[in-house]
Amino acid sequence: MITLENLVLSYPDGNRRLTALDKVSLTARNGELVGITGPSGSGKSSLLAVAATLATPDSGHVYVDGEEITGLSRDAAARVRRERLGIVFQQANLVPSLNALDQLLAVPTLGGGRRARRAAKARAVELLEAVGLGAQAKLMPHQLSGGQRQRVNIARALVSAPSVLLVDEPTSALDSQAGSAVIELIAELTAANGTSTLLVTHDLQHAHRFDRLVTLVDGAIVEPELAGAAALSRP
């Protein structure tokens, strides 16, 4: 379970500050897939960055399974990301020198102890099977299609069996068919593993797969009735 509580985040903007998140509170329970939508620049990526410990909020708190993860040191935050959070990037962001299986093993190997490494090895093979890439484990990123790369990206996020999955626009680089398959996959994995998933998307075509949909406008979560209008006003 992930709980965001009263998050405020601002970026320096000339001599003023630009408020990217304005008192955002949001919870995703175990096994729950929460969609986050909103116009461009509304703070969706910023929200994920704070939830992922990659950005430090001006105020507010993030809890994973009841434990606060805001305000940690660099290394402690890295450990939280490695062990308890899964992050799926908008671009697949695969490392060009690693084959599909090694993409999954890199972080547990670099960061974890021997146990984490062994666990990751067993899980990585399973996960590649689960995302339908069992036969492509030895292929390099340039040998994979865009959709396959995005599936490696998803499998990589899940390798440490995280309790929280943070996903930023996973379909934007894919055609609609591959995009639907990816959303479908994330929904299935969320249910199967009981992860709390926050998924940012522009694309409301998949809204029916979400357990809940929240809309951000100018850094704040808006009421559902306003949300429809705001979401429709942008692509």
Place this chain on the structure above:
Amino acid sequence: MFLARRDLVFAKGRFALIASVVALITVLVGFLTGLTAGLAGQNVDAVLSWKADRLVVSAPQAGASESFATSALTQEQVDAWRRAAPDAEVSPIGLSQLSASHGELRAGIALVAGAPGAGTGPGAEGLAAPATGEAVLSHDAASALGAAAGDTITVAGSELRVSAVEGTGHYSHVPLVSVAPDTWRAAAARTGADAGTVATVLAITGAVPDDAAEAAQRESGTVSLSGLQALSAVGSFRSEIGSLGLMIALLLGISALVVGAFFTVWTLQRKGDLAVLKALGAPTGALVRDALAQAGIVLLIGIAVGLGLVVAAGSALPSGLPFVLSPLTTLFPGAVMAILGLGGAAVALRSVTHADPQTALGSAR
């Protein structure tokens, strides 16, 4: 080394290129150090073979620096030092560069004469001093003069019988010819040395109290030099070693820069990947260690190949050339290159710590 190994395989071409550059610089450095050691040996190995704690020469004229070539010591000066250092071994050594002939052949030689036990013979281990009127030739002197034991050579107008051919000693790039002290004195007198000259330099082995040494210097108008200082009193030693040493130092600097530049570009190229790995929770320390290990592997391969070439080519060289192949001229510069290269890489890899994980999120790379 998870990433390091896979990157090396993935970007073979680029890493092969930088490893070859390192190998070539290693070859250059190896040859220069071998040559430097060889030349230095031909210049000063006689002086080193004395294994003296102090070397005493006559005080230089105002504005000049100490020099074996201009030094001439009298019996009084020798005695002054013997009094100042009663517990040390004081050996008066005669040393002059002359030309010698044997039949048609002429060659420059260093005529050396020293007290027994000071090891002044041509070989590193030293020989008993030859009898008056005899000479022991070093191998290079013998071959330059085409002389063998039993032949007679001419040095400074007097004939000397060759009693033996031994050793490889050199002084100031000419081979040693060892004679008895009175033979040397006679030759020195005939070649214009001041009357009363009994030696060129005093080799002192053993402790001399500092104040006694001071007093002896003042009293006798001499200067005592420590072992290493003394080397710069050999004509060309300082300039020779200085310029070769400068070249070696520059090459070492260049290799550190080249390796640093390579890893700067390489890390810059990987910055996006590093940001992603960090965002996923890879500890910065592990990424830095991995990258350093990668630099280490590249350096190790390059240096090993380079040293291999130096050893192969060095052992194929004809023996007369001033080139020394030893751990000091191969492994030592290799180790220095590795350390400097890693230093260069480490500076470059600081940017690993700067890769911002937040840039990985939602950004197109």
